[in-house]
Amino acid sequence: MISVKNVSIHFKDRSILENINLEVPSRSALGIIGPSGSGKSVLLKMIAGLIAPSEGSISIESEKVSMLFQKNALFDSFNLLNNLLLPLSETMGIVGDDAYLRSMNMLKAVGLDHAALLFPAEISGGMQKRLGIARALIIEPEVILYDEPTAGLDPITSKSIAELMIDLHDKNKTTLLMVTNDLQRAYQVSDQIAFCTHRGLKVHGSPTEVKNTKDPELHRFIYSSALKMGRQA
8 A cells, every 4th residue: 555645845936736545555556647747657656666746745655666667767787687786785685686577577577588688788778667667576576666668669469568567466466556648558557547746636536537538628638648549640
């Protein structure tokens, strides 16, 4: 369970988020959508403990929390295998043959075992995203936070990354929280969808309920997103 109570955050004189309340049940998958600059990623970083809220409280039942950053935050000077060996050693104290087997099995799970000795610069953007997911999951988190996991990817790669996220979520029984501007992936991955603006955050229900929303602001956002997708097609 993730619980966010009366959370606000301000940077200097600017209010980013005001009075946010949210509960994410264990083993569920929540997608957070909303306009760019509405504070979605800031909320995710507060939940991860990377930024402290100005007001309110955030609690997570599990101490095992992992995060996939929007830019993946890979270790460029390490090959793919060592990108997984390091968090195993530093976070869980696992080294040697056990760490090697765990890392290779995780690379296999995301379809990268054949590229274990390559470096991040030598693989595609989609493969880098898969590596980021593998590194986030290698420490066996109970809660995983995704910040724009399909940003910058083509539609086919984006869909395959979302399918991978769903598969690993189902297998590992994690609690999944995803921030995204990609409505199609939000519909694909999420059990419930929340809409975030500067004025607050509201869970609007299942993907079907969101598609049929009567909320005027959410409806405008969905419509404008559909127009943008049409122009990009």
